[in-house]
Amino acid sequence: MAEFLQFFFSGLTVGTVYALVALGFTLIYNASDVINFAQGEFVMLGGMSTVFLALAGVPVPFAALIAVIVTAAIGFALHRFAIEPARGASPVALIMITIGASIFLRGVAQIVFDKRFHSLPPVLDAEPFRLGGAAVLPQSLVVFAGAGIIVMLLWQFVDRTMLGKAMIATAANRLAARLVGIDTRRIVGLSFVISAAIGAVAGILVTPITLTSYDVGTLLALKGFAAAMLGGIGSAFGAVIGGLLLGMFEAFSAGYISSQYKDAVAFLVILAVLFAMPQGVLGRGKVERV
């Protein structure tokens, strides 16, 4: 039982990161039908910027705040200078643009930062504590809490504010949204900014556990995408569920089957979802009136 709980918690921790990445994917996809493969880079930028600002002497909380703002600005720039000018292009072309952007960001990160692995001090510098036989790091709880707060804030945003409602409207039907006076361009830009900020926060929270380096973004983006597909692309709640599920699959397969194929799990999930239920766990199948 103790090992089951241990796998469960380690799956939950890494799953939370996937969930936040998947949430970022979903936000942008909902607003603009673009799958943003630079999502993983936002996570990397959040972590690495904080590390380097902290190394330069800035107190870690401020470094984190500045890192989130900088990453959000990069998200905005990505939309404004790469996606927006190509808005008439086919979805495939837009995806290729985001892949190109991710390669670009990774290259710049190598030069601006460095190529080594880095860590951050954990928020709660305490001993791991026992929960039913499993050793849980206090930082894991910080990650869960952080993700929970983000999801809460996002929910309140779309539920209570006009801007949030405008985002829902744009996601539901872009043409109708424009007809009622919503500036969909600004909404899409906003979705990029919010996704980038979410990614950055995820990166900062998880670096004390998983370390960070300039190229952690690639694998994260793929796994986040797998999580978004599993949960049903287009559903924010599904993204969170998908991320947590994927993290658990990975941890359980590493613990019970073999650790050799841990990375393969995400790709197996994509294949399984595409074959068996393309709309994912919570997605709705696309219905077209003929």
Next chain:
Amino acid sequence: MIPFSHAGWKIACGLAVLLASVLEPSAQTKIGSVLSVTGPASFLGDPEKKTLEMYVDEINAKGGVSGEKLQLIVYDDGGDANNARTFATRLVEEDKIAAMIGGTTTGSTLAMIPVFEDAQIPFISLAGAIQIIEPVRKWVFKTPHTDKMACEKIFADLKRRNLTTIALISGTDAFGKSMRDQCVAAAPKSGITIAYEESYGPRDSDMTPQLTNIRNRAGVQAVVNPGFGQGPAIVTRNYRQLGITAPLYQSHGVASKQFIELAGPAAEGVRLPAAALLVADKLADNDPQKAVVVNYSRTYQNKTGQAVSTFGGHAYDGLMIFVQAMQRAKSADRIKVRDEIEKTKGYVGTGGIVNMSPADHMGLDLSAFRMLEIKNGDWTLGSDAKS
């Protein structure tokens, strides 16, 4: 277009080529190097690059080797064996190097060996696995201690402490796999039983599932972690997180201060076999290696501001062995230099004292390894170790 006849153009081109070959700048001896400066092996490849550049500059400033200057050409394979192979081919065909000192990782070295064997260019590798020099290949040498030696040194220490039942958790990269195989082969002879094994991918960020399985195995008295780079740092952190009390042994693949930085307080008490370089100032004054290692570590620290690592030391040894071979051969001819490299005897390096032979292209024995323990964030000579 100047109206030249067809024959006229041919003559002009021929003359140009002739002129170019005559006006070619005086030949420098080109040393090629393919290192993993970025990627998961960056804390091995980066000090290697810095060391080679530093010392080639120093040698050239003193007039070069027997009057000939050295030119260093470095390519970064990013830890990818395919890239390494491509760069190796480029070094041979385009850059036309006289010798190669590089191959940070076992994977990249093994991928490049055929290129240098075919081109018959001496290749001094900086990687760990024993397959690089066993079976002996005419043109391939190496400076770091082998994984087999690491296993034997660790097992000797385990036996001394009466910890005979162990578990292995190894990286699935070439070095991790190779060392795991060597440990499995060496265990019976050393009186060690490997009760259980787990593995992890070199880029994994969480090893708690595997370590949980190890922790739940009854009778495991110690754990050995073959691997290098970021993986062992995370294994070490997870190890302490799970509260596993059995002693943890790492390989020489983590012999760099960066491992201690990444693993943090979790590294306390971890033991590993490593070159004397890491404890340079703590060596006895009559230790034959003391002068060389102290000199190298001071130079490296002053020039780069970073703590010394054994990987930079291996690059230093590789370069010096090549330079001394070139001096003895009195030429840069690859065949003569290769023969002289093979005749290296009594070279005191950062890794140990090197005595090569046609059957041994590494030249180190077990005494070249010291058993170290990490205490207070620094390397110390293991308290009960005799060497």
